[in-house]
Amino acid sequence: MQESSFSGKTSTRVGVLGAGQLGKMMALAAGDWHLPLHFLDQDPDMPAVRFGAEFTRGNFNNYDDVYRFGKTVDVLTIEIEHVNVEALKQLAAEGLPIHPAPEVLEMIKDKGTQKLFYREKGFPTSSFELYPDAKAIKTAVKTGLLSLPFVQKSRSEGYDGKGVQLVKTAEDLDKLMDTPSVVEDMVSIDKELAVIIARNPSGEIRSYQPVEMSFHPEANLVEFLLCPADISEQIALQAEALSKHLAEAMQITGLLAVELFLDNEGKLLINEVAPRPHNSGHHTIESCHTSQFEQHLRAILNWPLGDTGLKVPAAAMLNILGAADALGETSYRGVQEVLAMPATAIHLYGKTSVKPYRKMGHLTVTAESREAVIAKARLLEGKLEAISKR
Numbered sequence: 273m274q275e276s277s278f279s280g281k282t283s284t285r286v287g288v289l290g291a292g293q294l295g296k297m298m299a300l301a302a303g304d305w306h307l308p309l310h311f312l313d314q315d316p317d318m319p320a321v322r323f324g325a326e327f328t329r330g331n332f333n334n335y336d337d338v339y340r341f342g343k344t345v346d347v348l349t350i351e352i353e354h355v356n357v358e359a360l361k362q363l364a365a366e367g368l369p370i371h372p373a374p375e376v377l378e379m380i381k382d383k384g385t386q387k388l389f390y391r392e393k394g395f396p397t398s399s400f401e402l403y404p405d406a407k408a409i410k411t412a413v414k415t416g417l418l419s420l421p422f423v424q425k426s427r428s429e430g431y432d433g434k435g436v437q438l439v440k441t442a443e444d445l446d447k448l449m450d451t452p453s454v455v456e457d458m459v460s461i462d463k464e465l466a467v468i469i470a471r472n473p474s475g476e477i478r479s480y481q482p483v484e485m486s487f488h489p490e491a492n493l494v495e496f497l498l499c500p501a502d503i504s505e506q507i508a509l510q511a512e513a514l515s516k517h518l519a520e521a522m523q524i525t526g527l528l529a530v531e532l533f534l535d536n537e538g539k540l541l542i543n544e545v546a547p548r549p550h551n552s553g554h555h556t557i558e559s560c561h562t563s564q565f566e567q568h569l570r571a572i573l574n575w576p577l578g579d580t581g582l583k584v585p586a587a588a589m590l591n592i593l594g595a596a597d598a599l600g601e602t603s604y605r606g607v608q609e610v611l612a613m614p615a616t617a618i619h620l621y622g623k624t625s626v627k628p629y630r631k632m633g634h635l636t637v638t639a640e641s642r643e644a645v646i647a648k649a650r651l652l653e654g655k656l657e658a659i660s661k662r
């Protein structure tokens with residue numbers, strides 16, 4: 273195993289592209305080891321900045337900014353996929369350890385090449401075809417090559433549901449995004465699951481238990497997440513094995529969050545992956561022996577991976593979103609009320625401005641059973657909201 277020097281006053285310089293909430297929670301985990309993280313982002317008001325020892329102002333999409341930043345660190349990771357991959361390739365060629373590897377990042381950040389990877393390697397996923405634009409999709413419908421319903425996904429920059437269009441009727445064809453797209457069969461979804469895998473450069477691999485997601489109907493964001501998922505042990509083991517197999521096929525170093533559909537026939541399909549800490553793993557801070565953020569750091573530093581087991585019988589996580597009419601300077605409603613509730617943790621990301629449905633924080637609640645945790649989560653729903661100052 274590659275040895276990392278760790279003296280308490282850690283000399284390894286860990287760089288992170290992006291300083292959002294995932295970076296902030298990474299920095300908080302790193303704090304336990306007194307390991308400072310170094311962030312590159314454009315805005316000094318970003319959530320991670322006050323928790324990172326060092327902040328470099330720059331654009332993670334800009335070649336020169338990423339390259340120059342990379343030259344100042346010993347190991348580089350990301351908290352967002354949409355970064356300049358060309359600069360990462362150059363840095364990797366010059367010997368910088370980068371997790372995930374730039375080629376893997378490049379493949380994943382284009383939903384088209386990601387789906388082609390699944391097809392080529394024989395991983396179960398919904399059937400799909402690639403189209404260059406809206407016109408080509410409409411022509412395929414007209415000529416009978418493609419039939420309704422289907423799901424259109426923008427190949428790149430699709431983020432938090434904004435690049436996804438469910439096309440069910442002929443009228444929906446007017447809403448097609450005019451962009452290079454993946455067009456997938458509409459899956460009859462029984463449950464949406466996620467499994468987080470950690471893998472270090474030595475090849476050690478661990479899986480967290482599957483979680484079950486429920487989605488906000490309007491914003492298309494996860495609003496409620498449950499661990500353990502309400503699935504049979506057999507499906508849980510299958511989901512973990514499939515996700516591990518995928519992380520190995522991709523040669524992931526760091527974390528891989530695997531989003532899966534369990535269809536109405538009981539079949540698991542891979543929807544998409546993210547090679548970094550993920551919203552579906554936030555509960556691990558309170559509910560697991562090792563949080564996903566600590567695990568990501570262990571993995572990228574090639575340290576032994578931590579125990580992924582649950583310390584409590586059940587946990588639920590709720591996103592704190594911007595209210596539907598919120599726009600402007602952030603304020604929170606309901607903090608006192610939620611602080612008074614037992615076994616509930618509040619995480620506020622410190623974003624200075626709020627927008628409708630923007631992820632502003634999250635709540636984790638733990639309990640003695642899945643049923644009890646669902647009841648507690650329902651009590652919490654809508655209690656804490658990010659609003660704008662009047």
Ligand code: ADP
Pocket residue numbers: 398423425430431432433434435436456457458459460461464487492531543544
């Ligand atoms: P994003 O990258 O925006 O999170 P996803 O691929 O996760 O995009 O899609 C967002 C949501 O759209 C999914 O959580 C699911 O509810 C729905 N969805 C995506 N693909 C399909 C599909 N092939 N069939 C049915 N529903 C889908």
